[in-house]
Amino acid sequence: xSPVTEGRGRPRAGRLLALLLxxxxxxxxxxxxxxxxxxxxxxxxxxxxxxxPFLPGGRFLHNLVELEHxxxxxxxxxxxxxxxxxxxxxxxxISAMCGYALAKxxxxxxxxxxxAVLATMMIPFQVLLVPLFQMMASxxxxxxxxxxxxxxxxxxxxxxLMRQAFLxxxxxxxxxxxxxxAGDVRIFxxxxxxxxxxxFGALVIFTFMTQWNAFLWPLLMxxxxxxxxxxxxxxxxxxxxxxxxxxxxxxxxxxxLPLMLIFFLFQxxxxxxxxGGAVKG
Amino acid sequence: MTKRKSxxxxxxxxxxxxxxxxxxxxxxxxxxxxxxxxxxxxLALFFAYPLLAGFYQSFTxxxxxxxxxxxxxxxxxxxxxxxxxxxxRNTGLILLVQVPVMIGLALLLAFGLNQSWLRLRSGLxxxxxxxxxxxxxAYSVVFRVLLKTDGGLVNQMLGAVGLPSVDWxxxxxxxxxxxxxxITWRWTGYNAVILLAGLQSIGRExxxxxxxxxxxxxxxxxxxVMPQLRPVILFCSVTSTIGTLQLFDENxxxxxxxxxxxxxxxxxxLYKVGFEQLDFGYAAAISWVVVAVIGLISYAQxxxxxxxxxR
Numbered sequence: 001x002s003p004v005t006e007g008r009g010r011p012r013a014g015r016l017l018a019l020l021l022x023x024x025x026x027x028x029x030x031x032x033x034x035x036x037x038x039x040x041x042x043x044x045x046x047x048x049x050x051x052x053p054f055l056p057g058g059r060f061l062h063n064l065v066e067l068e069h070x071x072x073x074x075x076x077x078x079x080x081x082x083x084x085x086x087x088x089x090x091x092x093x094i095s096a097m098c099g100y101a102l103a104k105x106x107x108x109x110x111x112x113x114x115x116a117v118l119a120t121m122m123i124p125f126q127v128l129l130v131p132l133f134q135m136m137a138s139x140x141x142x143x144x145x146x147x148x149x150x151x152x153x154x155x156x157x158x159x160x161l162m163r164q165a166f167l168x169x170x171x172x173x174x175x176x177x178x179x180x181x182a183g184d185v186r187i188f189x190x191x192x193x194x195x196x197x198x199x200f201g202a203l204v205i206f207t208f209m210t211q212w213n214a215f216l217w218p219l220l221m222x223x224x225x226x227x228x229x230x231x232x233x234x235x236x237x238x239x240x241x242x243x244x245x246x247x248x249x250x251x252x253x254x255x256x257l258p259l260m261l262i263f264f265l266f267q268x269x270x271x272x273x274x275x276g277g278a279v280k281g
Numbered sequence: 282m283t284k285r286k287s288x289x290x291x292x293x294x295x296x297x298x299x300x301x302x303x304x305x306x307x308x309x310x311x312x313x314x315x316x317x318x319x320x321x322x323x324l325a326l327f328f329a330y331p332l333l334a335g336f337y338q339s340f341t342x343x344x345x346x347x348x349x350x351x352x353x354x355x356x357x358x359x360x361x362x363x364x365x366x367x368x369x370r371n372t373g374l375i376l377l378v379q380v381p382v383m384i385g386l387a388l389l390l391a392f393g394l395n396q397s398w399l400r401l402r403s404g405l406x407x408x409x410x411x412x413x414x415x416x417x418x419a420y421s422v423v424f425r426v427l428l429k430t431d432g433g434l435v436n437q438m439l440g441a442v443g444l445p446s447v448d449w450x451x452x453x454x455x456x457x458x459x460x461x462x463x464i465t466w467r468w469t470g471y472n473a474v475i476l477l478a479g480l481q482s483i484g485r486e487x488x489x490x491x492x493x494x495x496x497x498x499x500x501x502x503x504x505x506v507m508p509q510l511r512p513v514i515l516f517c518s519v520t521s522t523i524g525t526l527q528l529f530d531e532n533x534x535x536x537x538x539x540x541x542x543x544x545x546x547x548x549x550x551l552y553k554v555g556f557e558q559l560d561f562g563y564a565a566a567i568s569w570v571v572v573a574v575i576g577l578i579s580y581a582q583x584x585x586x587x588x589x590x591x592r
Contacts, residue, residue: 022390022393029412049432050432050440107310126551127332128331130555133555133556150327154323184312188316220556235418255418255419256419271478
């Protein structure tokens with residue numbers, strides 16, 4: 001729990017140097033975020049002026065109105081929210097259920113399924129891009145949200161994470177619930193899932209963040225502007241001949257805010273979710 | 282590999298005494314699939330099928346809208362394709378330079394953040410982790426603007442100390458450096474937090490025992506800390522390696538693979554071949570080579586990792 005490398009009698013100068021280095025690194029790490037705040041409240045001519053501005057300006061509202069005008073920013077954020085919430089709910093449940101089956105049942109095809117899950121974790125999804133795109137095209141699903149959501153609902157990282165969590169769950173509890181007359185589905189939702197809530201929470205947060213960030217697949221699938229999700233809309237802004245940088249950065253900043261907010265609120269769970277099987281304890 | 286957990290039949294074994302036998306047997310067979318079914322169906326439909334379809338496709342070529350079987354021609358073409366090799370070399374460079382530098386930095390950071398005298402620890406940890414939770418497009422946008430050749434903040438700062446400005450995203454060497462720098466900026470803190478968790482799982486008494494045995498800081502580090510941290514370091518290396526082999530988003534948005542092909546990666550190249558040149562057969566062949574390379578490297582690393590764990 002507590003940090004342990006006690007530098008007994010270590011010279012003060014060394015500590016000061018270490019602290020300064022750590023602070024400098026933190027500054028490099030976090031500075032772009034401060035700069036985003038500054039940039040999103042300026043206009044382009046101020047942004048690239050010499051010397052550059054180091055304090056926020058007064059153009060926030062102006063930039064926001066402009067952004068709404070160019071890409072329908074409110075609409076785009078709502079699209080993102082809708083897709084992300086639907087995806088997160090379905091994907092977390094499907095992954096948790098599959099993880100449960102893999103951990104607690106012995107059935108025909110179990111090893112094959114586990115192997116497939118592990119293989120999916122290693123194969124980059126970009127490899128599936130062309131065939132998957134053609135599949136969606138032949139289904140007539142291009143430019144629909146189901147095409148964005150469905151192909152990646154079975155999340156192998158989530159399945160694996162939940163399987164690890166369920167493996168630690170005692171079989172005796174499941175059996176006693178069964179003797180009490182509970183069905184398999186009821187046992188899963190009322191007995192098992194509540195116990196692994198921390199890991200499930202980590203999975204939900206992780207899934208939400210991944211989908212909110214999703215870029216390439218939605219970019220390929222969606223081609224009507226009013227269906228764009230936030231990352232797609234922002235990317236199309238980059239490609240335009242006249243780029244309004246201040247607006248672009250404002251949009252980027254606002255679209256990143258939900259991720260930061262969730263990270264601040266659920267820091268511990270998020271980190272434990274990322275860690276997966278890396279560190280025990 | 283897989284742990285055999287409890288007896289056969291699992292929880293389905295305990296039977297309600299009054300339940301009819303046939304229904305019980307049916308239930309026992311179906312229960313696992315009510316849970317695994319949706320995921321299995323999705324994986325078969327949207328993973329296995331396109332993967333195999335792509336494999337078939339890699340032996341075909343499209344000419345004037347007609348798909349013909351060409352055998353290994355696409356793979357042969359790849360062997361002689363300078364862009365494909367350039368993409369592989371770029372990935373190799375990032376693997377050899379960026380991954381060790383980043384893991385080294387993350388290790389230093391983790392040690393720094395683990396010092397007991399350190400104040401502001403949680404604030405620092407958040408500052409370092411923040412880049413990993415930035416939206417991908419946002420971070421690329423920010424780097425594009427910061428690195429803009431005329432008027433970008435980085436060049437202005439170089440100018441302020443009397444250095445000439447740099448054509449960051451348009452010079453091959455500089456573009457690579459920019460890409461490597463931005464990946465490092467984004468993922469160092471993330472790895473540091475994982476390593477920090479590993480460091481914190483080493484008990485205080487182990488340091489005390491080492492101190493009693495007269496071990497100095499270096500000996501303590503080499504003999505006590507490193508052996509226990511090794512699995513975590515390996516985990517970080519494995520995930521970073523796989524991430525590098527799959528590198529796409531960062532260079533796609535930041536440099537578009539350019540200038541020339543200086544920052545093209547195999548996955549970006551297969552994307553271009555597939556979606557810009559609409560050369561599906563060739564894209565499929567590249568996909569399969571990428572899969573094979575990732576499979577091989579991951580397999581080797583997992584073997585290594587597994588061996589460490591079972592010690």
